[in-house]
Every structure is written in structure tokens, then in C-alpha cells.
Amino acid sequence: MSNGGWLFLHDQSDYGNYDQTANLNDIAGYLELAFRFNDDQVTDDFRNAGEPYQPVTTQFNTAFDYFGDRDGLGLDPNKTYTVPVKEVIDGDTVKVTFDDGTTENIRILGTDTPEKEVNDQYERIQEWEGIESNTYLESKAADATDFGKSELGGKTVDLVFDDNEPVRDAFGRVLGYLYYDKSGDGTRNANYNHQLVKQGHARVYDSSFSKHSAFIDSEETARANGTQVWAESDPANSSEIRDNPVDDLFFPKTASVRTATGGVSDSRVPVYAETTATQNLDGGYSYGGDIPLVAVDESANVAVVGGPFIDEGYEKNEGYSTDTSSYGNYPFLTNLVDYLADTSGDVLIDGGHGQFGADYGLSAEDAAYYMRYLEGQDIAFEGINDFTSANLDGARAVVVTTPPESFTQTEIDNLNTFVSNGGAVVLMGSGKTTPEARGNINSLASGLGTDLRVNADQVTDDTNSVATSSEVPETTAFDSSFPLFDAYTPGTSSGYSVSIPTISEDGSTLNDEYVDVKNGGSSSLDLTGWTLEDEAGNSYQFPDGFSLAAGDTVRVHTGSGTDSSTDLYWGRGSAVWNNSGDTAYVYDDANNLATEQTYPTNDSDSKIAVKTVNEDGSTLNDEYVDFENTGSSGEDLTGWTVEDEAGNSYQFPDGFSLGAADVVRLHSGDGTDSATDLYWGGSYIWNNGGDTVYLYDDTGSLHTDYSY
Template sequence: MNGRRAAAVVAVAVLAVLSGCAGFSVDVDERTSGGPTASAPDATNGTTATVVEVVDGDTIDVRYANGSTDTVRLLGVDTPEVHADNDPSEYEGVPDTEAGAACLEAAGENASAFAREWLAGARVTLVTDPAADRRDRYDRLLAYVHVAPAGEETPANETATADGVDFNERLVATGRARVYDSTFARSDGYYAAESEAQAAGRGLWRCRTPGTDGADGTDGSGSEWTDGGLSMSDAPLARSDSGLTVERIEADAAGNDHENPNGEYVVFGNDGDASLALGGWVVRDEGGHSYAFPGGFALGPGETVTLRTGTGADTGDTLYWGSDSAVWNNGGDAVVVERDGEVVLRYAYG
């Protein structure tokens, strides 16, 4: 055996021994999550960045103004795993059973979808905490992520800041995450939000009684949770008598709006009990831009659809306006929906 091959065998053997040692484990997602690129700034309080990928409910990849990238682990929170097995014992009161684990997996999927809905493509403010570590063992930045949803008031039980809502706290308050037991300055507020979510049986805390009241990851009819803090939006911005809602609007796309029309969008929902046939309904703004839902398009109960301003291939949950420039006015505008020339829904912001 030559020297290089022998060394390789020894290295493999050492790794094998280490992998069996207590306390040594490598989660697939965390192993592949990257740290900062070489030119990444030393992120401090108030550093802004654009979210380029939502890895899961509590991990995102961002790009800084200089083009460098980083992976951010949301400080102080832990959402259920979606790419690995969950340990129910980490979630107070959730039974350590197959049903409990399956329920947590469904809750983790919902947390990831919620994070994508609010953070994907968004400009966020990263806030580090002197009381906590700056990076974890995977070299991910540990930070509070502040985001400012357009047109939405901050719920009374959540913290508003000059640069938006503390999204980490929002995950806890809506029952999509537990508080990660660690040292950080905002822990008291997070624990209070967690206690409230637990008392209300909100979100993942419904997994304490899996298999009842839709706690298996559905609302009892096979649809995703649409109650108990697990709907895509905590409350619609506007609702029509037909059940059509405006769940969210992102009017200010990252960078130059006209060069990034798909970065602005409106999320519509159906909170009615029946399917909503939207074919031919018209969406317009106050400036005279208009879009018609394709013929035959329908939105089922509890479903949402994102209408992006730019171009792309329509799917069941994403539609494209087809504009080569921005539509929604950053300073203020109105989302108007008409059916047969009559206004059925209007939401003004600004």
C-alpha cells in the first residue's frame, strides 16, 4: 500500500470513529448551508440584504449590496425540520410518537412556505445581538431578520421596529417555531410569545394532540392548516363578500423596480367555503394598468395565488401579469379587482 493510499485509509477511519462519537452529528441541510463569501461584509446591526433563497423556516441565504452572499440562521428560534427527522421531545408537550413526528413535519413545511411567502426576494435588515454568538458552528450568521410587509399593520403582540417587523418573533407568535434555548437579548419577549401560542394551541402546538382537530397537518378536510396561526397571512389585508382576499402586496421590488418586475407581486386568497372562479376578473391599479385572470382559473378554499408583474409560465399558484416594467406605485396605490365591470375588492396602501 503506498503512502498516500494509507493516509487516505487512516483519514476515513478517523472520520468513521468521529461520526460515532457522542455529540458529533452532521445534519444534511446544515452541512451544505454555506457561510459568507470572501467579500461578505462583517454584518452589524442595520446591515441590509436581499433574500435570494429560503432554505427552510429558520434559514435563509442573502446577498449584500456588494454582491457577496451569506447564510443567515434566524436567531433565537427553531422551526420543525423538513429535510430531516424531527425529535418531538424538543417541542414541549408533543408526544414522541410517529403521529407527533408527522405532525411536526407538516408544521415545518408550513413554516417554510410562510417564510418563502414573506422573505423570498425581500429586502431585509439583519440585526446581530452582542449577547449571542455572531456565527454558529456552520459559520452561518446568527441574526434577527426585520422585514417590512407593505401595507400591513404590526399585530399588537409583535414588535415593530424602524426597519420592520421582527420576523423571528413572528414565527414564534404564530406558532411556527419554538424558542431555541440559548442566550439572546430578546428571549423574554420570545418566551412570552411562545407561551401565548401554546395556550392558544396555535400552529405546531396543535401537535400536542396529533390526529385530532386537524392536528395531523390538515384542517380535517385534507387541506393545509388555515387556522390556528398557520394560514399564509395572519389576517388578510382586504376581503370581498365573495371570499376573495388580498393577503399581501410587495410594491417595492429589490433594486430598480422596472428592471425587476417579478420582484413586485400581489398575493390573493380565498377564505370562503367554495371554489372561486376568477376567470375574466380584472385586477387593476390606480394608474390604469390592468390584468385579467385567465379563463377557467379558479381558487379553491384556503388557497392563495401570487400575481407577479413580469413574465413567466402560469401555474396553479403563480400567475404573471406580462408587463415589462413595474405596475405598483411604491409611494401608494390601490389594488382593485373588478367582476363584469363592478368593483368587488379594493385595497389601498401608502
């Protein structure tokens, strides 16, 4: 230090029995420095990067010259890079080589092509309007790849970035447009990203990129013409899902609703939190009694909802711990839209003000399950980034979640014109946002002529909540005088009581393997269109016209036989139900989950744990992760995958099983697989500075994770 060197000391809190503060303070003492670390932990319930122990701040002492701009490292977002194409990996990923010899995977910005079969676990069928078959999408993945090879193979392209997007995505891939010579005249003026959409090989990825409107127009044309992947798109015949009367609602990370001057009057509140809920104030209005979560302003055609309650992150298929499909969030929101709107048409959701990628905001990319619900009601759901009159024309409502960026006066004027023509606006707040973002949505509310506001608080409930998470309160505190709590389509009420009393997973024959389904209701139940599924997605459809009398049970055998009123036969040639554990799901004819049963009931019977991570090996094979079966029976890991935070993925070999109490070591390098050692066969994976091991089962669901 006396010779001009710098010393950086980095402390951390005592979480996980880490306590090195005294050691670091000793260093400061030996160097006769004036400062010491405080032995504490700083948390922030509101301004954080996802959790209170990750505080975020903009409170800088600008007397220090540490906050100015400087020349960056890596790719310059303002520069065009002319690069040769080294490989077309698939339709929306291309590898290029830069002048310095480095190679990068370019993620084709604004597009999403179907996943190949090997990556099927990453496909979200709900994102593809009017398409309900993963197998069909897989068949179109090769077409998209072939198109990319025919257009870009062996060519030199111009890589250009978008001002509205980062240079890299969350997985480290470069995001950009590729311009190429399509006509052969030597001019690289064709946008490959746009061509993918125009030619029907891709859907538009609803992030905040600046060409979103033009891409959406091209996608709509391709869909209307049935071009390529859209040949089997038929939204008008999409299955109805989840359209039941609204018995309960859940509100993740929600704020309450207030007015510009204080509390909201009861006459404007259709939904309150339960009386067990509490407010965590961030300078907001304190309610002495019931806490409103939804409020309406009929004169302004505006509603304010406290939280982003159509966030697909709370879907079980997306890794959430609890099945939320029985909650009435989707029909409630759709009823709310129709209650406020005086016109018909699409429902739009804003993605042009930074919501994509914000923890507290949603774009269309974050609400695909609600899109699929609306399809079943013959309503289109589209992302909108540019609030022009042309883009708003033909819509019935706009949903705006908490925006990191403010609306311009021109955008507000266009929204007011939209409202004056009968359109509705639903504003969704968040209880875990920044004051600036909350200010943006409240400024929009003011500009729309309503006095409703998102409150500066977070509503939690330790008693009435989803998955025992107080930050996801549930409620049945409704004012039923509002016409918001029926199924959106009349006559779709379930009114049934179905259970699975028995699962025989280990039969000596296929017909000794079965599931019993019981009608616990007081009247006969028509099971036409109902399905029985396992965790892997194998599906059995009950016969047309099959009815189950009140109190009766029908046994669904895996094998073949003659159907009767008490016994049905799947007709499979192989077993369905895993001996080591599985879940049986029964869905009704609207694809609502009617009941489910998981076995074994003790989770430890089928638990693969991360035992050890050695991230700092001297060779690739000295870098490894140990997985231990802590259960009492073997586990078939066929189709299971391991990933790191960067998205690098390893798939266990077909037929590989891990016995009870056994451990297998997954090395990063090369070698010959055995019962105790497996080999990734690549480069270094696990970051020495910290990383997370994610283990996904063969359905793509997160089984466990381990951070170091």
C-alpha cells in the first residue's frame, strides 16, 4: 500500500454461521486504518434484489469520483460488428466469430423458435397461440434450424444491438439483430430476426425490444395465413381451462390500494385481504380495518389491483411448490375487464416500460397461462410496447403492471382516447418494488383521471396464504354485489367432488397396476373429456359418455380389457406409475385440476440431495458435484438434468439409477461413466466465487437446488 497499491476488504453478514468480521477488522487495525466493519446485517423489505437481505440503493455520495461513466469492456452496444457465421445451432441461436478470434452464441433478439425434442423440457406450450401439441412443435424445430442454415450458413453478417435491450441475456448469450445479404446483391440489409417471424418459423418474444410492433404485425400475418409453425394454430378451438366460479384469489407480493387522499370507500372495493392480514408500511396509508386489494373507478374505466396476480411464476409447472390452478384469478380478471370496458376485442399487456425482467413487473412473456385461459374464452392476449392509436385500436383492455420506466404524455393521451372509446385499463401494483416504479404507476393512474393509487406497503398474511408463504396471501373476502365472481362463461361451474383413494403402482401385471377414481358428490358425473395423467405427462382420456354415479369408484387399469362401469383400461403396453413415486392428476373437461394424489407420502422416500460441491479442482475431473439418494428406494434418473446459474446443462444417461443411500459423483471433465462416477465432458462449470446447482426431474420440475 505504501507503494501505491490498493487493498479491498469485503465483509458479509453472519448468515450460515459465517463470522469473519473480527478477522477483517484485525487487518484494518494492523494497517492503522480509521474504519471498522460493523457486526450486523442490513436488510430492506422494499428496495431489494428479490429478498430483504439483498438491499438495493441509489443513495450515493457523489463527492467520490466512483459513479461516472467510463470506457466499458467487451462488446460496444453502439457498434455494428461484421462477423462470419461459424454455426447455426438452431433457428434462434447462431454462433459467430469476432475479429479477435473469440466466438459467441448470438440469441436472435425478439424471437422464439420451437424447441428440439432434446430440449422439450424448456418448451412452454402456453406461449404458442392456438397450438396444444408439444410433439407438433418439436416437428417444426428442425424446419426453423434448416431455415437458419439456408439463410445464414457460410455467410458474413452484421451484428447490431437494440437500445432497449441488454447486450447479454441472463444466460450470458449475446442479444442482437443479424443483418445479412438475402438478395445476393452484396448488401447486408435483410433482418434475419424479422425473417424468422415473417416466414412463420418463430413467435415474437415479448421483451422490450424496439421493433416489437413490426414483429407482432408480421406474426399476426403469418398466423392468419397458417404459415409454417402456425399451420395448426387454431385459437378459436383452444380448450377451455380454469373457468370456474371464483371461490378464492391469491395475490403474490401485493400492496394494498388507496386513493390520492387516503383510504378507499367500501363501495369501490370488490376484494379485501382476510382479517388476518397485516400491512408492512413503506410510508403509505395505514388501514385500521379491512385492507383493500382491488378497487374500481367506473367513471374512469380503471381498476387497481395490489399485486401481479397473473404471474406465471406461481404455476406448478413453472417450478412453484403449490398447484394454484384452482384459484379464480383468471376468470376474476376477465370479469373485471368486461365490467369496466364498453367494447370487445383483445386484452393487451404492457411490456414497453421495462417490465420484462423486472421482479415486480410482467410482460406477455410472464403471463402465458393467462393467455391460454383467454384463448379458451375466444379472447386474444397480446403484448404491447408502443402505445400508439393503431396498436390500441381493436382492444377492450390494457393491463399495466408496475413499470420501471414512466409513461410519456403522448402515451397517456393515447390511453385516454382509448378509454373514451370504451376501453378499460387495469393497473397492477406490487408490494415489493421501488418508490420510483410505484410512482410511475401512480402517475399513470393520475394521468388517466382516477384517484386510485397503489399504496406504499406490502400486505402479508401468516394464516391465509399459499404454500405457507406470508408474502402470497389468499382471500375469500369478496363483495358479491360486484358481478365479478362467476365463471366467465356461464354454466361452467364444476360442482363436483372427485378423489383418488387408491394407487396400485407395483402390480405383477399391467392390469394389476391401476388408479381408483371416486365420485364423492351427490349426483352422477359425466367424465367425457376428463383425463388421468402422471408426472411424465402420460395421459388417459375417459371414454365419451362415461358417467360415474354418486359415491361410486371406477378403477383405471394400465393394461387392456373391456371397459365397464367399474373398470376402465388404458390399453398401454408398458407401465405408467413409477414404483419409486409419482403423482396421479385428474383433469376435468375444461382442463381444470379436479384432484391429485402423490405417493409415497413421505418425501424422503424419493429425495436426491446435493451432498458435495468441489468447485475449485486442479483438473476438470477434480471439479465435481456429489448427488446422494437420501431415500429408502432407488431412483431412476433417466431424463433428469443438472444445471448451473449460467444455464449449462447435463442430462443423466438413459437407464441410470441411483440406489437408496448411494452417491454418484458428476465430474466436469471426460471419462467412462459408471455407477459411482459420471462425466459431463466439457469445460469448467462451477464458479469458484459462488454458484447454484439445480437438479430437475424428468418432467422439468425443480427437484432440489444448492447454492454455495
